[in-house]
Amino acid sequence: MKLITAIIKPFKLDDVRQAVADVGVQGVTVTEVRGFGRQRGHTEIYRGAEYVVEFVPKTKIEIAVADELVDQVIEALIRAAQTGKVGDGKIFVFDLAQVVRIRTGERDAGAI
Amino acid sequence: MSRKPGRLAALAVAALPLHSAWAAAAAAPAEPTLMAADTINSGDTAWMLTSTALVLLMAIPGLALFYGGMVRKKNVLATVMQTFAITCMVTLLWWLIGYSWAFTPGSPFLGNSSRAFFTGMTFIHGDPNRMSVSHLALTIPETVYAMFQLTFAAITPALIAGAFADRMKFSAMLIFMAAWSLLVYSPIAHMVWEPTGWLNKAGVLDYAGGTVVHINAGIAGLASCLVLGKRLGYGREAMAPHNLTLTLIGASLLWVGWFGFNAGSAGAADGRAGMAMLATQMATAAAAFAWMFAEWVSRGKPSVLGIASGAVAGLVAITPASGFVGPTPAVIIGLVAGVVCFIAATSLKRLLRYDDSLDAFGVHGIGGIVGALLTGVFASKEISGLDGSVLTQLEGVAVTVVYGFTASFVILKIIDKTIGLRVTEEQEREGLDISLHGESIE
Numbered sequence: 398m399k400l401i402t403a404i405i406k407p408f409k410l411d412d413v414r415q416a417v418a419d420v421g422v423q424g425v426t427v428t429e430v431r432g433f434g435r436q437r438g439h440t441e442i443y444r445g446a447e448y449v450v451e452f453v454p455k456t457k458i459e460i461a462v463a464d465e466l467v468d469q470v471i472e473a474l475i476r477a478a479q480t481g482k483v484g485d486g487k488i489f490v491f492d493l494a495q496v497v498r499i500r501t502g503e504r505d506a507g508a509i
Numbered sequence: 510m511s512r513k514p515g516r517l518a519a520l521a522v523a524a525l526p527l528h529s530a531w532a533a534a535a536a537a538p539a540e541p542t543l544m545a546a547d548t549i550n551s552g553d554t555a556w557m558l559t560s561t562a563l564v565l566l567m568a569i570p571g572l573a574l575f576y577g578g579m580v581r582k583k584n585v586l587a588t589v590m591q592t593f594a595i596t597c598m599v600t601l602l603w604w605l606i607g608y609s610w611a612f613t614p615g616s617p618f619l620g621n622s623s624r625a626f627f628t629g630m631t632f633i634h635g636d637p638n639r640m641s642v643s644h645l646a647l648t649i650p651e652t653v654y655a656m657f658q659l660t661f662a663a664i665t666p667a668l669i670a671g672a673f674a675d676r677m678k679f680s681a682m683l684i685f686m687a688a689w690s691l692l693v694y695s696p697i698a699h700m701v702w703e704p705t706g707w708l709n710k711a712g713v714l715d716y717a718g719g720t721v722v723h724i725n726a727g728i729a730g731l732a733s734c735l736v737l738g739k740r741l742g743y744g745r746e747a748m749a750p751h752n753l754t755l756t757l758i759g760a761s762l763l764w765v766g767w768f769g770f771n772a773g774s775a776g777a778a779d780g781r782a783g784m785a786m787l788a789t790q791m792a793t794a795a796a797a798f799a800w801m802f803a804e805w806v807s808r809g810k811p812s813v814l815g816i817a818s819g820a821v822a823g824l825v826a827i828t829p830a831s832g833f834v835g836p837t838p839a840v841i842i843g844l845v846a847g848v849v850c851f852i853a854a855t856s857l858k859r860l861l862r863y864d865d866s867l868d869a870f871g872v873h874g875i876g877g878i879v880g881a882l883l884t885g886v887f888a889s890k891e892i893s894g895l896d897g898s899v900l901t902q903l904e905g906v907a908v909t910v911v912y913g914f915t916a917s918f919v920i921l922k923i924i925d926k927t928i929g930l931r932v933t934e935e936q937e938r939e940g941l942d943i944s945l946h947g948e949s950i951e
């Protein structure tokens with residue numbers, strides 16, 4: 398089992414949700430986050446006072462998947478979240494030690 | 510309130526052929542007087558009742574939202590609280606003595622105390638009904654006149670609060686505003702608007718409060734940000750407005766309410782009120798666009814805060830001029846005010862290194878001065894029966910600036926030396942909402 402964490406552009410969230418659902422993902426956790434990468438922040442000006450916004454708003458999604466689904470999910474993520482411009486985000490994949498469904502107590506494959 | 514010799518003179522002239530000087534004197538009382546109800550004009554009274562409500566709308570919620578949207582999230586409640594509390598406090602001070610000191614005859618500098626606690630302001634049921642009428646507005650009940658002027662007295666100190674946003678103690682703010690209302694606002698209102706006031710006698714034109722309200726508040730704002738010092742982290746930390754939607758709603762409410770302020774300052778529902786309303790609209794639109802384009806050209810983007818600030822600058826600048834000029838001069842006044850206030854709020858403030866948080870001085874002080882001087886240039890005898898003079902206007906500006914700044918500075922210093930003006934560093938970092946009021950917006 399793997400935990401796939403992807404940082405994407407916020408407006409791509411709906412496309413990404415649809416794409417991963419289409420390849421069989423059952424659940425996704427979404428968080429609004431801020432950060433910086435190669436995409437630089439922007440400058441805001443209020444009555445002449447300039448403020449540099451260093452951290453760009455992004456959306457973080459977390460998906461737990463069975464090993465055989467990992468490549469398909471990654472491809473789906475790339476397909477849906479890509480614009481080709483700097484700032485499209487990144488995908489991190491971690492090994493997942495255990496999964497438990499709280500309602501039933503099921504574990505691992507049955508709980509994903 | 511405008512000087513209105515046109516109306517008074519007309520009354521006097523109409524009376525002269527019959528009873529000569531006695532009738533002229535009777536037609537134009539020099540102090541608040543009891544009169545029969547049939548002297549009251551219901552159209553004028555209806556408009557002045559409406560105007561009064563409109564001006565109150567400018568302060569709460571208009572100004573409160575305009576300022577509230579511009580501060581950081583941790584200071585929103587403290588900011589709207591200031592406007593609300595000042596409105597309540599000045600209402601009581603106006604009843605106590607403020608109205609009497611401003612709008613009864615007295616010395617060249619201050620009225621008398623005969624209307625303390627609104628003593629003598631009355632309506633007597635009978636046949637005929639009688640009521641007291643101010644000598645400054647003969648066709649409406651004095652109750653309406655005093656209420657209308659109350660709303661001006663309330664919003665003026667609230668404007669100052671923009672200069673010291675984010676860092677003054679609430680208790681110190683209340684004391685400062687109480688002292689300022691009685692020692693600065695009432696005297697200046699008397700000097701400029703009451704016929705025994707010396708600036709009024711000198712011929713200073715101020716239709717709706719360019720000197721009394723805006724220059725007065727702006728210069729007090731400058732004094733307060735100089736005495737208090739800059740906000741912690743000013744120039745280093747981000748202090749972006751937390752919600753410009755609130756600011757735009759506030760600016761819009763100010764714009765709507767300002768028709769009560771300017772067209773209401775006719776004291777009547779007449780042609781001059783109509784002209785004041787039209788001039789107000791023209792100047793506001795022109796100034797909003799002037800600021801927006803100035804910003805677009807020099808900084809690359811037309812901003813929401815810019816167009817809203819420009820609108821307020823235009824409203825400020827047309828305030829002294831509104832009953833004296835036609836629509837075309839109003840457009841010119843608006844264009845000049847938009848650009849000059851933009852420069853004041855963006856470049857001048859940085860150059861002189863004071864922290865006028867929400868540009869109370871940059872918009873109200875500078876805009877008021879632009880408007881007062883241009884009133885001298887553009888005042889039309891056809892509309893007002895009066896000639897303007899730039900030099901006389903300059904005198905009005907200078908007196909207000911010098912007296913307003915000095916008196917505000919002294920009051921602030923006294924408070925600073927006794928109970929202290931500024932919140933502690935810890936309170937300022939935490940935000941005034943939590944540290945002063947024990948509340949927050951989330």
